[in-house]
Amino acid sequence: MSVEAAASVPSPATKQKKPQKGLNRIWHTFWNEKYLWLMALPGILFFLIYKYLPMLGIIIAFKDYNLMLGIWDSKWAGLKHFYRIFENPDIGRIFVNTLIISFYQIVFAFTIPIVLAIMIYEVSKNAYRRVLQTVFYMPHFLSWVVVAGIFYLIFRSDGAMNSVLADLGLGQINILSNPENFRIMLVLQVIWKEAGWGTIIYLAALSSIDPALFEAAKMDGASRLRQIWHITLPGIRSTIVVLFILRLGSVLDVGFEQVFLMLNPSVREVGEVIETYVYQVGVVNSNFSFSTAVGLMKGLIGLVLIFGANKLAKRMGERGVF
Structure with a gap:
């Protein structure tokens, strides 16, 4: 060869x-x-x-x-049962109730964990930070039955709050059966129970920010608020966008168990949401086909919102979910 x-x-x-x-x-x-x-x-x-x-x-x-x-x-x-959705006179009111409560939750219950995570992150001593995290996490592990029971004991007509007001010579307040306060009470419950747990992802995102950026900002004379605005918030912006997109997918899910436990005839007009309505129609009245149609419609709306928000986020320069 x-x-x-x-x-x-x-x-x-x-x-x-x-x-x-x-x-x-x-x-x-x-x-x-x-x-x-x-x-x-x-x-x-x-x-x-x-x-x-x-x-x-x-x-x-x-x-x-x-x-x-x-x-x-x-x-x-x-499509018979889908036509019934638009012909039912109660659907409009229930849909509006769901959107209002969900809007309150997005504005307050979604944003407060961000603020809380930044506040915990700004604590310099790790021991204090761990204690704060533990205290804020604990309500998450309580069931909604326990949370509802606590609120009933505190705010009912002969509860702890009204007893204190009576001792001070002030008038009683009506929260549990007052339609004007019901939605606010639901949002406050969600904030108290879930705000601490919602900080976990944001704290993880905050830990990935380069500490050298803060040192450089300090040398340039930037205050803590300036550092938060120009370094901290941009550092977790992509995380906020992703979680916001996922939250829009469940915009019509406001928490069946919570609303069901707190609902009473006095506040049903402003407190009944799609989930409780589906339970009432489908389980109690055995109208399974109609309740399934309502649930499917709710899921399709959430799917459209996720795709729309994801596309908008990509146009704004963010990564999006997919």
């Missing part, structure tokens, strides 16, 4: 493996990452069992569902 021919033959060291294709490549990747998939398995099973499989029941919205016949043998109804 000539020298040229020998040089043209690739040595074993220079031989490259042929790229794997199709199922072989997928299986090879899966096997190399098997431990990661094993760790993710409980979460995957949770979403499959409790989120995706129940979506098969959406077909009930397009049928006159009969419990005795089952889903597949029930009579097909088409």
